[in-house]
Amino acid sequence: MAAASIVLRNARLYTQVRHDPWAEALAIDKDRIVWVGRDADAQQWIGPQTEVIDAGKRLALPGIIDSHFHLLRGARALYDLQLGDARSIEDVQARLRAFAEAHPEREWLVGQGWQYSLFAPGSAPTRALLDAVVPDRPVILVAFDLHTAWANTAALERAGILRGAPAPLAFGAVVMGEDGLASGELREPPAMDLVRQLIPPLTRDQELDLLRQALRLCAGFGITSVHNMDGDAYSLSLYRELEARGEMSVRIYVPLLVEPGTHPEAIEDWAHETREIWFKPEENKFLPIPAPFVRTGCVKFFADGVIETKTAWMLEPYADGSGERGTPNFDPHELETLIVAADGLGLQCFVHTIGDAAVRATLDAYQRARKLNGARDARHRLEHIEVIDPVDLTRLKRLRVLASMQPLHADFGADVKNPWRALVGPARWAWGFAWRTIMNAGVPLAFGSDWPVVTMNPFEGMRAGLTRQKFDLSDARSPFPDHRLTLSELIAGYTMDGAFFEFQEREKGRLRPGMLADVVVLDTDLFALPEAELVQHIAETCSVLTIVNGRVAHRTLA
Numbered sequence: 001m002a003a004a005s006i007v008l009r010n011a012r013l014y015t016q017v018r019h020d021p022w023a024e025a026l027a028i029d030k031d032r033i034v035w036v037g038r039d040a041d042a043q044q045w046i047g048p049q050t051e052v053i054d055a056g057k058r059l060a061l062p063g064i065i066d067s068h069f070h071l072l073r074g075a076r077a078l079y080d081l082q083l084g085d086a087r088s089i090e091d092v093q094a095r096l097r098a099f100a101e102a103h104p105e106r107e108w109l110v111g112q113g114w115q116y117s118l119f120a121p122g123s124a125p126t127r128a129l130l131d132a133v134v135p136d137r138p139v140i141l142v143a144f145d146l147h148t149a150w151a152n153t154a155a156l157e158r159a160g161i162l163r164g165a166p167a168p169l170a171f172g173a174v175v176m177g178e179d180g181l182a183s184g185e186l187r188e189p190p191a192m193d194l195v196r197q198l199i200p201p202l203t204r205d206q207e208l209d210l211l212r213q214a215l216r217l218c219a220g221f222g223i224t225s226v227h228n229m230d231g232d233a234y235s236l237s238l239y240r241e242l243e244a245r246g247e248m249s250v251r252i253y254v255p256l257l258v259e260p261g262t263h264p265e266a267i268e269d270w271a272h273e274t275r276e277i278w279f280k281p282e283e284n285k286f287l288p289i290p291a292p293f294v295r296t297g298c299v300k301f302f303a304d305g306v307i308e309t310k311t312a313w314m315l316e317p318y319a320d321g322s323g324e325r326g327t328p329n330f331d332p333h334e335l336e337t338l339i340v341a342a343d344g345l346g347l348q349c350f351v352h353t354i355g356d357a358a359v360r361a362t363l364d365a366y367q368r369a370r371k372l373n374g375a376r377d378a379r380h381r382l383e384h385i386e387v388i389d390p391v392d393l394t395r396l397k398r399l400r401v402l403a404s405m406q407p408l409h410a411d412f413g414a415d416v417k418n419p420w421r422a423l424v425g426p427a428r429w430a431w432g433f434a435w436r437t438i439m440n441a442g443v444p445l446a447f448g449s450d451w452p453v454v455t456m457n458p459f460e461g462m463r464a465g466l467t468r469q470k471f472d473l474s475d476a477r478s479p480f481p482d483h484r485l486t487l488s489e490l491i492a493g494y495t496m497d498g499a500f501f502e503f504q505e506r507e508k509g510r511l512r513p514g515m516l517a518d519v520v521v522l523d524t525d526l527f528a529l530p531e532a533e534l535v536q537h538i539a540e541t542c543s544v545l546t547i548v549n550g551r552v553a554h555r556t557l558a
């Protein structure tokens with residue numbers, strides 16, 4: 001028996017193996033787990049060169065898999081003004097003023113993360129609020145959900161849209177003020193990009209450095225894999241460059257972002273150009289297969305926008321009396337055509353679906369693809385599902401569609417200061433962020449953060465899953481479902497279920513021999529905490545040791 005490269009001892013290993021969920025030690029050889037068992041038996045794996053790590057009775061889990069992530073976008077945001085915890089317009093203004101003073105060399109001032117709850121009902125971002133602080137340089141501040149931007153007059157003038165968009169936008173809007181000029185609010189990427197395309201791009205070296213920062217953040221939270229939600233040839237080249245240098249410490253599953261107007265041939269080109277990281281030539285067919293860090297074999301679509309700005313596509317009008325239902329990002333026939341093309345190539349599809357109409361249209365497209373291309377283990381996904389019509393629950397299961405959901409997003413739905421509750425309305429609250437209902441219907445769930453929309457901290461997400469409020473808080477006897485999840489369900493959703501969602505259930509998500517050596521040791525034994533302490537303190541949990549691919553990526557463990 002060969003000695004292991006790493007032996008982790010004296011641990012509480014939650015293996016996620018159904019028949020044997022607990023162990024005390026494991027051995028790693030190169031990039032694989034080779035043994036899991038009792039601490040008393042670990043000595044047989046220890047040789048002169050073995051690194052022995054004493055976990056001090058701490059809880060160890062399979063590496064965390066974040067199933068909805070934006071790695072490059074989040075990394076780029078680290079360069080910008082951070083506004084995620086700003087609690088008032090005055091706070092935003094003060095931070096912008098300080099940021100401008102600290103960076104006199106920057107031609108553009110860019111910020112990220114402000115909340116819609118900064119604005120009272122009926123009010124919205126205006127350029128005048130930013131002009132009062134920075135009138136002489138262009139400013140653009142992107143909302144936390146990445147679907148709205150707030151620009152000052154200088155930015156709107158630079159883009160030539162102070163008097164409105166140069167042509168009608170099929171999706172989104174340059175919102176106009178009562179004075180006939182652009183208000184400063186830009187809804188959805190087609191409008192936002194009219195300004196953002198003018199911002200001087202970061203250099204490749206800057207982006208690589210920012211990615212390294214993001215990777216360190218991931219390791220600190222025990223995140224060892226992410227399912228990226230946007231991608232193209234350029235971003236893929238950055239990830240592969242870090243992998244080639246031996247610097248990649250997070251496994252990343254990268255789709256091609258498919259936008260309206262994309263020709264099906266572009267999807268076919270992506271499939272063929274990237275086939276070496278998801279194609280088995282010897283089997284002469286497309287199959288998702290493991291690669292050390294960077295993989296593809298998938299595509300991503302945005303079917304609609306977000307509820308807060310009424311760009312999510314709903315079956316019934318929003319509850320504000322406006323009569324609006326939102327609009328689809330794609331013409332439904334175009335979405336169907338592109339999904340059929342991707343499915344025919346063997347690609348997995350991720351579709352951003354916030355509104356119930358977007359959910360239905362995407363299920364229609366998946367059903368059409370299945371009919372035309374034949375049934376297969378496609379594992380197509382719906383991302384978010386903030387509202388679903390109950391009629392579509394059975395379709396989700398019948399079509400074997402997966403539900404990729406983000407527990408922290410429900411906090412925005414529960415927040416009375418956020419527009420979500422009022423716009424969705426009580427009649428639909430029971431079907432908002434319906435984790436428990438979807439899970440009980442037999443639909444697989446996996447969880448993620450949507451970083452940088454919210455913190456990447458998976459334990460903050462678990463806190464949201466454990467403590468989920470009902471949207472109707474007026475009566476303890478409320479008929480609205482209790483969607484709270486258990487600790488074991490949440491850990492599964494961030495580990496083995498995430499692996500299943502990327503066809504990697506035989507490679508990761510459990511601690512057992514043969515699996516990739518992705519392991520996290522936590523500072524707190526979550527299973528040992530009484531329920532009241534668990535919900536109070538789980539968000540404070542952190543990794544003291546993160547092992548990825550058999551290498552230590554993060555360590556504070558003495």
